Amino acid sequence: MICVSIGRSRHRHMIAEHEHLASQGAELVELRLDFIKGDIHFKELLDKRPGPVIATCRREQDGGKYSGSEETRQSILRMAVAQGVDYIDLEEDVASTVPRYGKTKRIVSLHDFRKTPENLKDIHKRMSQHDADIIKIATMANVPHDNIRMLELIKTSKTPTVGICMGEMGAPSRLLAGRFGAPFTYATFHAERALAPGQISFDQMRNVYHYDTINADTAVYAVIADPVAHSQSPLVHNAALQHLRINAVYIPIRVSPEHLQPFLDDAPQMGISGLSVTIPHKEAAAHALKQVDRSIVDIGAANTIVYSDLGMMGYNTDCPAAIESLQSHLPDREDYLASKTVIVLGAGGVAKAVAYSLIQRDADVVVTSRTEERASALAEQLGCRTLPWKSRHGVDCSVLINCTPVGMHPNMDETPFDRHYLKPSMTVFDTVYNPENTLLIKDARRQGCDTVTGTEMFVRQAALQFHLFTGQQAPEALMAETLRKAVGAVNI
Numbered sequence: 001m002i003c004v005s006i007g008r009s010r011h012r013h014m015i016a017e018h019e020h021l022a023s024q025g026a027e028l029v030e031l032r033l034d035f036i037k038g039d040i041h042f043k044e045l046l047d048k049r050p051g052p053v054i055a056t057c058r059r060e061q062d063g064g065k066y067s068g069s070e071e072t073r074q075s076i077l078r079m080a081v082a083q084g085v086d087y088i089d090l091e092e093d094v095a096s097t098v099p100r101y102g103k104t105k106r107i108v109s110l111h112d113f114r115k116t117p118e119n120l121k122d123i124h125k126r127m128s129q130h131d132a133d134i135i136k137i138a139t140m141a142n143v144p145h146d147n148i149r150m151l152e153l154i155k156t157s158k159t160p161t162v163g164i165c166m167g168e169m170g171a172p173s174r175l176l177a178g179r180f181g182a183p184f185t186y187a188t189f190h191a192e193r194a195l196a197p198g199q200i201s202f203d204q205m206r207n208v209y210h211y212d213t214i215n216a217d218t219a220v221y222a223v224i225a226d227p228v229a230h231s232q233s234p235l236v237h238n239a240a241l242q243h244l245r246i247n248a249v250y251i252p253i254r255v256s257p258e259h260l261q262p263f264l265d266d267a268p269q270m271g272i273s274g275l276s277v278t279i280p281h282k283e284a285a286a287h288a289l290k291q292v293d294r295s296i297v298d299i300g301a302a303n304t305i306v307y308s309d310l311g312m313m314g315y316n317t318d319c320p321a322a323i324e325s326l327q328s329h330l331p332d333r334e335d336y337l338a339s340k341t342v343i344v345l346g347a348g349g350v351a352k353a354v355a356y357s358l359i360q361r362d363a364d365v366v367v368t369s370r371t372e373e374r375a376s377a378l379a380e381q382l383g384c385r386t387l388p389w390k391s392r393h394g395v396d397c398s399v400l401i402n403c404t405p406v407g408m409h410p411n412m413d414e415t416p417f418d419r420h421y422l423k424p425s426m427t428v429f430d431t432v433y434n435p436e437n438t439l440l441i442k443d444a445r446r447q448g449c450d451t452v453t454g455t456e457m458f459v460r461q462a463a464l465q466f467h468l469f470t471g472q473q474a475p476e477a478l479m480a481e482t483l484r485k486a487v488g489a490v491n492i
Helices: 011-023 042-046 070-082 092-097 120-127 145-156 168-175 202-207 233-243 257-270 282-288 294-299 318-327 349-359 372-382 389-394 439-446 454-470 476-491
Strands: 002-006 028-032 053-056 087-091 105-112 134-140 161-166 185-188 219-225 248-254 272-277 304-308 311-315 341-345 364-368 399-402 427-430 450-452
Touching: 002 011, 002 202, 011 028, 011 042, 053 070, 070 087, 070 092, 087 092, 092 105, 105 120, 120 134, 120 145, 134 145, 145 161, 145 168, 145 257, 161 168, 161 185, 168 185, 168 248, 185 202, 219 233, 219 257, 219 454, 233 248, 233 454, 233 476, 257 272, 257 282, 257 304, 272 454, 282 311, 294 311, 294 349, 294 372, 304 454, 311 454, 318 349, 318 399, 318 427, 318 454, 341 349, 349 364, 349 372, 364 372, 364 389, 427 439, 439 450, 454 476
Parallel strands: 002 028, 002 185, 028 053, 053 087, 087 105, 105 134, 134 161, 219 248, 219 272, 341 364, 341 399, 399 427, 427 450
Antiparallel strands: 272 304, 304 311
C-alpha cells in the first residue's frame, strides 16, 4: 500500500487533493497538519473523508513546519485522536503523552536527517515499548548499504515497520519496502512537492514502479549511476516488464564510485539479480568482475551485470547495440565499414564500446576527446588512431559518432561538431538520447546527412539487457515509444 503525504496550507486544498487521490486509487493519505495555516478544523477535514488518513503534525526539528508551542502541538494530536482519525503519527519522545483512544492506530516515529544510525535494531526495540501498532523509522542514507540495513529491519521486525532511507540514495528502501514486509510506504502528491528528501510521487510509484504489485517473490533489477535521477532506464524496463506480466521491478540506485565494490557484493541482499551499469561505473565494474564476455576483456568496460549461482557475470550490450544501430542505416554489406574512416568523439565507456565494435569490422577508427590523454590511452588500447580535439574537423570521414554528453538535456543548444564541416556523404550517429533530436542530429539533417539517433542504440542495448535479465525477448517497439514519450515531455 502507498500512503500519499498531503501538505497544503488551506483545508479546502487538502480535501480536494485527498478526493483526487482517492479517485486515482490511493488507499491511504497522510494529512500534514503542520502545513495548515491557522486553526485546524477536524470536522471539515475528516467527516467526508474518502478514505483512511494518518494525522501528522511534525515539528521543525523533525522536518516539519509546526513552529508553535509543544503544548499546543500535543493538544492538536490528542484532538485528532478524539476526532477518530484512522492513524496518529507520534514521535517517540511524545508517544507516552498521547494515550490510545477509540479505534485510532498508533504510529510511533523517529526521524534522523543526518544519518542512518548503526544501532537500528536497538532503536526499534526501544520504540516498540510505546504501545505502537506501527513503527516508522526515517533516516538519511549516506551509503547504499543503509538501504539493506533498513530493509532487513523491516523484514525481521515483529511489530509492523515502515522503514525509509531518505535522500536520492535511499530510493531502494522506498521502492522495495513492500517486498520486505512493510505495511505501506510513503509517496508525495506531486514530484515537485516532496515533503521529505527523496520522496517519490504517487504517480511514479503506481504507474512506473507498480508498487502495489511488488511482493516477496518479485525479482529486482536496477540501474546504478552517480547521479542516477536523470536515467530513463526505469521507465523503459518497467514498461516492458509490465507488458509481459513479469513479476519484477527495475529501480534506480545512486552509487558513488567509492561505494561500488561494496554495493556489488551487497546487491543480492536486496533481491537484485541484474544491474544496468552506467556513468561513471562501466570501467570500474569491468575490473570488479571475474566472469565477463570477450568484449569486456578487450575494452575494459561493462554495462550489464547478471547475478547467478555462479556469481556475477558481466556483459557489454553497448557493443552490439551500437553497431546494429549504425549498420541499419548503411548499405547491407558485411564489409561496408572495412577501411571506411570513422571519427569517434569521446573516450569514455560508450566510446570504447563503439570504437571496439567498429574495429572488429576493420573500420579506420579515429578517436578524439576534449581530454586528450584519455583519447590517446583508448587509441593505444584498441590499436586505432587519435588526434587532438581541436583538429577533429580536419579529417575526411564517412561516419561521425558522438559519444560525449555534449547536447544532452538540459544543454540542448550545444553540439560537439560544427555544422559547416558536415557533408551530405556522411552518416552522423549521436549516442545522446535525451533529446533524441540533438542539435548535432538537426544540423546533420539540414546538411543532408543520414542520421542515427541515440534512441535507437539505447533501446537496443536495453532490450539486450532485458533478455539477459529475464530470458525473454524485449518488446522493443514499446520500449522505444516509452522513451520517446518521456524525453519528449521533458523537452516541451
